[in-house]
Amino acid sequence: MDSAKLETFLYVCKEKSFTKAAEKLFITPAAIKKQIDSLENEIGTPLFLRTASGCTLTPAGEIFQPRARKILNLIYDSVEAARQAKKEQLQKLHIGHSVRLHYAFASSLATYYTEAYPGEFLLFDRMKKTELLSSLKDRAIDGFFYINPQKGDFPHVPNILLGTSQIHAIVQQNHPLSKRKMITFQDLGLYDIFISAVLDHDLYESLESRFGARLHILDKEDRNSLIFSLQRNAIILYPCPVDHDISIPFGYPPLEIRLYYLKEQPNLQHFIQQFQKLLAANARTVIM
Template sequence: MELRHLRYFVAVAEELNFRKAAENLSITRPALSKQIKDLENEIGVKLLDRDTVSVSLTKAGEVFQSDARTLLDLAEKAIERATEAQAGRIGKLRIGSVGVIATDFLPATLKIFNKRYPGVEVSFVEMHPEEQLDALESGTIDVGFAYGTDPLGQAEMDLLCVIKSHFGIAVSKHHPWASRDQVDLAETQRETMLCLGNGSRSHREEVNRFITEEGHPTPRIRSIEGFDSFLTMIAADQGISMLPVVLDLTTQGIVILPFTSKNIFEFKMWAVWKKDTPSEMVTHFIKLLEERT
């Protein structure tokens, strides 16, 4: 049994007239009659009582008509939803979370996105930025974020710069440096440097590389898992860190100070997504990010 059989039967059931139903369906009356007969033979149920002058539904036909209409409605809705999904207007968009660093652009972008595409359910997946390229490759997330001047390496991804800033020294508001205008990078050797993550593309690797390039010894570094824990440790004066000055963490008890050095420690954060045939949902989201940058 095919959907056309249901459409043909419902058309006849509504008109109770083969000629009118055939005209509505743009097929010939004999062809319509054969399709109805084929349907009755296939399901083994007589649906219509018919003679040379009239057509009427059997009791079984009345029940079948109601259910056939429901099935046709469901099929139509399925087609509509598939079309909406292909156009990126419904579905699920999974984004790699980067915590407070994204507060400068992400909440406003999501507000516009949700207004334009209310049928899309946005969810965040907690993970470090260095994990997000692998998550994009595996399909765990649809949009991720990465740091650094060359965040992709050999990955087949597209990217968009969403934040460009430079690093400063992040200290607790209770730290002796908190009231200073700036800090000499050499002074950080006496402190524990707190870093987020521990991978090859991690915050720790970036900080260690920069300090080494500046000609200073490798500092005493402590890696912290989880951005909330990382900020809590800084605010609790358990160490200092290096964070982009664009962040405003004063409400969390953290001050970010400029530091003197030979070079500027540049910070870039990128939105990253699969290069090959991104979904329309991803395309819509990235377009909104572009409009804000």
């Protein structure tokens, strides 16, 4: 489906006539008909009811019209962005992180950022924790954000609080605690406990002293192990809610999300604003 067909379709919608659309586009009515026929064949349904006096949209055409406009605008915007990139007019902001970003959060953040600041482009780069600081010092990235920094992590590096993420207890639909509004340490006594490796050492040590052998580390890289653990009727302590099963706030202080950088710059401030805006609007999922 190319942009020429979409543009022709939208002109016919506006003029309600193949002939008038042809005059606007400086082509023949036969050429208009050929493009519309090709588009309808590609979609698999008629888009216009054609009469001697002109044409009107079918129900399918009415549904397709606003989407065609969005597609065409996206094509134009993409072409313009590519041209700007060729001219080195886009300012790229390169942000590192060490966790698996939730796709919806990362996609929304990149979209919010680009729409708010059209001349700028946001690029994420996932790397090991040990690589974050060296990449920042080498100017390979402009900054990085980190969830739940511990004492001694990245000393003397300027940073700012982006927001917080409440720890959640993840349980199955039929779990005995699934109706709770909050889960506390006391509620954990009867179950196996899996704790995300992202969570802090103080929480782990506190749980280990209370529950010992029933406490297990959940590898943050292995999403399948999270689901498998739930099948055992366990409780998983995770740094944010998840999209499946039931997420219940856990009675423990929220985790900090901090942005680390070496040099203040306008596009970093833009990133901070959009991150905080999105986090406030949808705090459910930052990481997988």
